[in-house]
Amino acid sequence: MARYPATEVVPDYYLPLVAVTLTVGNRSFLVKALVDxxxxxxxxxxxxxxxxxxxxxxxxxxxxxxxxxGGAFEIRRxxxxxxxxxVEFRHGVAVAEPGALPVSVxxxxxxxxxxxxxxxxFRDQPVFDVDPRPPGV
Numbered sequence: 001m002a003r004y005p006a007t008e009v010v011p012d013y014y015l016p017l018v019a020v021t022l023t024v025g026n027r028s029f030l031v032k033a034l035v036d037x038x039x040x041x042x043x044x045x046x047x048x049x050x051x052x053x054x055x056x057x058x059x060x061x062x063x064x065x066x067x068x069x070g071g072a073f074e075i076r077r078x079x080x081x082x083x084x085x086x087v088e089f090r091h092g093v094a095v096a097e098p099g100a101l102p103v104s105v106x107x108x109x110x111x112x113x114x115x116x117x118x119x120x121x122f123r124d125q126p127v128f129d130v131d132p133r134p135p136g137v
Contacts, residue, residue: 039107
């Protein structure tokens with residue numbers, strides 16, 4: 001099984017980050033995101049949109065609010081897709097209000113359904129691997 005080379009662990013902070021592709025219409029760009037087994041779903045920082053569309057112009061998401069370790073924040077929906085390692089894993093992207101998240105987050109309900117994620121924080125140099133989901137699973 002091939003391991004994806006785009007994974008990284010940020011030194012000193014040990015953040016498991018991957019670069020995902022956000023595609024909206026005919027525009028695509030890379031967004032670094034934290035792979036978070038404690039997050040239900042994926043949420044992008046408003047700042048990740050790179051001036052694509054103002055947060056205030058996005059339609060409200062179902063429930064209109066999300067919560068994390070930093071507290072509750074408003075979320076909106078962006079009609080786009082997220083892709084990692086040529087796998088489209090999210091249609092319709094949740095976007096957190098500006099300033100709500102320090103980093104975009106990939107969660108269990110979408111990212112973890114398509115990839116096998118392994119954290120080995122016990123090592124002197126922590127290891128973070130993302131593998132393709134085994135065939136037939």
